[in-house]
Amino acid sequence: MNARTGLEKLRSYPYLLLTWRDANGYPITAAVEARIDVDAGTAVVASPVGIGQPSGEISLTGSHIRPTPGYGYDQRRHVTVWGKATQVGGEIVLLASSAWGWDEAEVPFFEYSERSVPRSRRYFTELSGRLGRAVRPQLSFFWLALRATRLPFLSATFVPVLLGILIAAADGSFDLASAVLTVIGGGAVHLGLNVANDVFDALSGADEVNVNPTKYSGGSRVIQYGLVSLRGMALISIVFYAIGAAIGLVLLATRGSTALLWIGLLGILISVFYTAPPFRLVYRGLGEIAVFLGFGPLMLLGAYVVQTRGEISPGAAVASIPIGILVALILYVNEIPDRRADAAAGKRTLPTRWAPETVLRVYAIATGTAFVSVAVGVVLGVLPLPALLVFLGVPLALRVHAGLRRSYNSPYELMPAMALNIQLHLAVGGLLLLAYAATLGLALLLPGVSPFLR
Amino acid sequence: MAQMTWLPEPVQGLLRSALVAELTVTRADGRLVTYPLIPLFEGDRIYMTSSVLFSKKLEHIRGDARVSVSLSDPIGMGGATARALIQGDARVIDDDVHEGWLNVMPMWRKKEPVIDWFLTQRVALPLFFERAVIEITPKRALYWADGRTSIAPETFAAPEAA
Numbered sequence: 001m002n003a004r005t006g007l008e009k010l011r012s013y014p015y016l017l018l019t020w021r022d023a024n025g026y027p028i029t030a031a032v033e034a035r036i037d038v039d040a041g042t043a044v045v046a047s048p049v050g051i052g053q054p055s056g057e058i059s060l061t062g063s064h065i066r067p068t069p070g071y072g073y074d075q076r077r078h079v080t081v082w083g084k085a086t087q088v089g090g091e092i093v094l095l096a097s098s099a100w101g102w103d104e105a106e107v108p109f110f111e112y113s114e115r116s117v118p119r120s121r122r123y124f125t126e127l128s129g130r131l132g133r134a135v136r137p138q139l140s141f142f143w144l145a146l147r148a149t150r151l152p153f154l155s156a157t158f159v160p161v162l163l164g165i166l167i168a169a170a171d172g173s174f175d176l177a178s179a180v181l182t183v184i185g186g187g188a189v190h191l192g193l194n195v196a197n198d199v200f201d202a203l204s205g206a207d208e209v210n211v212n213p214t215k216y217s218g219g220s221r222v223i224q225y226g227l228v229s230l231r232g233m234a235l236i237s238i239v240f241y242a243i244g245a246a247i248g249l250v251l252l253a254t255r256g257s258t259a260l261l262w263i264g265l266l267g268i269l270i271s272v273f274y275t276a277p278p279f280r281l282v283y284r285g286l287g288e289i290a291v292f293l294g295f296g297p298l299m300l301l302g303a304y305v306v307q308t309r310g311e312i313s314p315g316a317a318v319a320s321i322p323i324g325i326l327v328a329l330i331l332y333v334n335e336i337p338d339r340r341a342d343a344a345a346g347k348r349t350l351p352t353r354w355a356p357e358t359v360l361r362v363y364a365i366a367t368g369t370a371f372v373s374v375a376v377g378v379v380l381g382v383l384p385l386p387a388l389l390v391f392l393g394v395p396l397a398l399r400v401h402a403g404l405r406r407s408y409n410s411p412y413e414l415m416p417a418m419a420l421n422i423q424l425h426l427a428v429g430g431l432l433l434l435a436y437a438a439t440l441g442l443a444l445l446l447p448g449v450s451p452f453l454r
Numbered sequence: 455m456a457q458m459t460w461l462p463e464p465v466q467g468l469l470r471s472a473l474v475a476e477l478t479v480t481r482a483d484g485r486l487v488t489y490p491l492i493p494l495f496e497g498d499r500i501y502m503t504s505s506v507l508f509s510k511k512l513e514h515i516r517g518d519a520r521v522s523v524s525l526s527d528p529i530g531m532g533g534a535t536a537r538a539l540i541q542g543d544a545r546v547i548d549d550d551v552h553e554g555w556l557n558v559m560p561m562w563r564k565k566e567p568v569i570d571w572f573l574t575q576r577v578a579l580p581l582f583f584e585r586a587v588i589e590i591t592p593k594r595a596l597y598w599a600d601g602r603t604s605i606a607p608e609t610f611a612a613p614e615a616a
Binding site for chain 1: 473474476478479480484485486487488490505506507508509510512518520521522524526527529530532537539541548549551552565566567568569576577578579580581582584593594596598601603604605606607
């Protein structure tokens, strides 16, 4: 903030704090009213009485809060302008030279905090040196694990895997042990991907320059915060991938098929090269396609072929399309608030390449395609009629679209739309699961009645 | 056990009611910098806390312990129009930035009840809750009964400094 801006801001405060150093070297402050001339770069105040005369460099500070009973306060803002003091008659003239301040209406608290993260790292380094032991930020193991792995996003794996298992069951194939292993293996690969993504985004600097992370975007930030080292995160990622790979090998050995082998290999390659060089798919605007394939067809069909030992049905293939599209749209929407930081780090995601209007139009087309794919599947007779329940999710999609349009340029105000977008994936996935549960129930209770049009 | 304070009752009252006070510290180059912080008052000391995110002030205090605390905002002091300035010596307590500051939580939650909710969200704001405590021993106090600094304040000094 320059001195002129500082003076302009000072004008909005009803009184100011005049500060200087007293004869004993202590700061001394008195509340005063000021006449501010922004063009002249000056502020004129009456000399306080009985506490010495300000001289040399002085400052004027404006500070504001709004008390909110039962909560504390909000509307925090403050500004300080420094300058040389000159006595003119009974008044003091401050010739402004520099200014500093913060207004949470301009820079939200979370962004202000993120901008200060490098300072906290320096503090911990200095503190460790002073105390003679390593000091780093702490979280309980549970919360740290939750944060570092971004555990809640596992729903993106559970939906396609459970759906693949249920469709296979409706088609007459079910094995409990392999179903459980598939869920665990899919989850392990997903967590490995989440953690690897943070490692590579830390290496590229994408997360470091992002000062607007949200609950849904900007990575886990445990590396930036010093909660887990880069090496530690890399190790965690390797462990999850190793668990996923080991389960994959067990499934290949016990329920193996050529289809499972190819799906597994492709899934691991997409997961690893999502952020890892040399392909770095998400850096090339291919992240959505990778996520569509990985969390749609590959997850769902992978779970399906484990149960069927290699057979693939048109129903499973079609059901994977809306699931894949909607999970890709989670990434797509979450990239919107990250777009400036991503662009700065060379991560050329779709929202960094396209104008907002294009991003919104593509969102509408993609969600429309997800719903239409279900309708087409029902009409073609490969999805059961109850699958049309997914259209209950249309109002949710419309609300996400409206929220994106309304808050496109405000990372924190986008959060409700991002949350709704995740709910859309869960809702459509849940309704498809319900549709197949109903199909399964119908087959058991009324074997002669088909829920399919053909 | 907390010592009895020499601060006059009206100044104590302002310290207890103020949601925000302005702490002024000295930077290494001699410039004075002012930070709005919640003043907490117990016994004969004023306490403030600072996240490691905003730790410049802590560095400054280590360089020069002489600080002042201004109580000036009628809105933040329940409508009180009196004003006070307390000069004192500060020390930074940061041997346990994870938990040490919890000692001042009872005083903190009285002024900012929502802090308990924020504490439950520690996973979302982990660095905000890595905090140092600033302990200020008052040496001198100025008190403007009607808030007008065009009139000389009443001045009080700590017994040892008098």
